[in-house]
Amino acid sequence: MGLGIDVRNRIAKRAAEEIKNGMVVNLGIGIPSLVPNHLPDDINVMFHAENGITGMGPSPKKGEEDENLCNAGGFPVTVVSGASYCDSAISFGMIRRGRVDMTILGSLEVSENGDLANWIVPGKKVPGMGGAMELAQKAKKVIVLMNHVDKQGKPKIVKECSLPLTSARCVDLIITEMGVFEVTNNGLHLKEIFPPYSFEEIKTNTGCDFHW
Amino acid sequence: MENAFNKIITIEQAMENFHDGMTIIFGGFGGIGSPPTIIDGLLEKGVKELTLIGNDTGFPHIGIGKIVSEGRAVKIIASHIGSNPVAGQLMTDGKLEVEFSPQGILAERIRAGGVGLGAILSDIGMDNEMVAGGKQRMLVEGKEYLVETALTGDVSIIFAKKADPYGNLIYDKSARNTNPLVAMAGNITIAEVEEIVSLGNLKPDEITTPGVFVDYIVPSKGVNWTWAWE
Numbered sequence: 001m002g003l004g005i006d007v008r009n010r011i012a013k014r015a016a017e018e019i020k021n022g023m024v025v026n027l028g029i030g031i032p033s034l035v036p037n038h039l040p041d042d043i044n045v046m047f048h049a050e051n052g053i054t055g056m057g058p059s060p061k062k063g064e065e066d067e068n069l070c071n072a073g074g075f076p077v078t079v080v081s082g083a084s085y086c087d088s089a090i091s092f093g094m095i096r097r098g099r100v101d102m103t104i105l106g107s108l109e110v111s112e113n114g115d116l117a118n119w120i121v122p123g124k125k126v127p128g129m130g131g132a133m134e135l136a137q138k139a140k141k142v143i144v145l146m147n148h149v150d151k152q153g154k155p156k157i158v159k160e161c162s163l164p165l166t167s168a169r170c171v172d173l174i175i176t177e178m179g180v181f182e183v184t185n186n187g188l189h190l191k192e193i194f195p196p197y198s199f200e201e202i203k204t205n206t207g208c209d210f211h212w
Numbered sequence: 213m214e215n216a217f218n219k220i221i222t223i224e225q226a227m228e229n230f231h232d233g234m235t236i237i238f239g240g241f242g243g244i245g246s247p248p249t250i251i252d253g254l255l256e257k258g259v260k261e262l263t264l265i266g267n268d269t270g271f272p273h274i275g276i277g278k279i280v281s282e283g284r285a286v287k288i289i290a291s292h293i294g295s296n297p298v299a300g301q302l303m304t305d306g307k308l309e310v311e312f313s314p315q316g317i318l319a320e321r322i323r324a325g326g327v328g329l330g331a332i333l334s335d336i337g338m339d340n341e342m343v344a345g346g347k348q349r350m351l352v353e354g355k356e357y358l359v360e361t362a363l364t365g366d367v368s369i370i371f372a373k374k375a376d377p378y379g380n381l382i383y384d385k386s387a388r389n390t391n392p393l394v395a396m397a398g399n400i401t402i403a404e405v406e407e408i409v410s411l412g413n414l415k416p417d418e419i420t421t422p423g424v425f426v427d428y429i430v431p432s433k434g435v436n437w438t439w440a441w442e
Binding site for chain 2: 087137
């Protein structure tokens, strides 16, 4: 059950509200890539791409792509004023040193402790972790944007992840089409419910207890 | 163009440095910044049983992916192979050994090899069997780390925007990626470049890779694959 573009944009819009002026933010693929479209004009943010761009801008117009200027997914981007390029070691140095304020990414499962599982489905092909482990472990704040349930309708927010972990206890905030959860030391805290969903619907579709 | 350091060679001369069973470290990220002319040279020469070290396996018809898809590699050390389903299939079939390393740690392992260090200490993926399995652990000032060994290779192949005859290099935007690190890690480094300029035409301040790391310079015939976004 994929989400329509309206719903994806609503999730991205809510995530954009987490971005504060001056932040360095790394975006994953999927819904996170929609986040920049929802940022107010008065917010100055440097988007970081782990292949070596700080200050990534919007996609170029068709015909104006530069094959040597792409994001980590291999798609053409532009840069904003004040941007810089660096090699991969420096780029990950920014992440490990705690200079990347926020990473916004997708996930297959998140546990009530904030364990993140977003890289392997057992029995399927093993793609490799890429830069996900370092981002999850070292970005100052980790925000997950995802469907509330999987294609079979099973909860993706669970007591314990059934899939191999990308990184344990790293997620700070989960935003789905149904609402917003904060991961706290006392487990999950449901902060917001999005219309048209009800508390009961969220409870039914969430695989663990949570506070409200 | 003057060739005072005898570093500027043809692609045919460059190919004399390659043989079956060797280890090649390659620059590039999703094919961007991988050297197209050298990769085609390797395909044409038919070298096989290669060990490849680099960020990823590109796409099936892009970058190092062209070599992987032809079954020329027996082992690859990379951070991901997801954009190249052929690599995944070869791995599943037991025809390609894959060692996964987290992206930034892989970059640092290549850098460590390139700057004459034996290993680095890392706290990435310590509770993950795929990353930490079989690796030595070390306690330093009360904190535990994994010992991540340095990587070197027989030949490094890289892609740059400009070189001078000494092999001083500058790169183009995000095509820099792993290239400056890979440039240092090979016993022999061959740089494929879009443009060769005279000595003195690159400002000393703007050079990213000093020519001391570069053994040979090959003029590029340019990217000849179709990008995924095209």
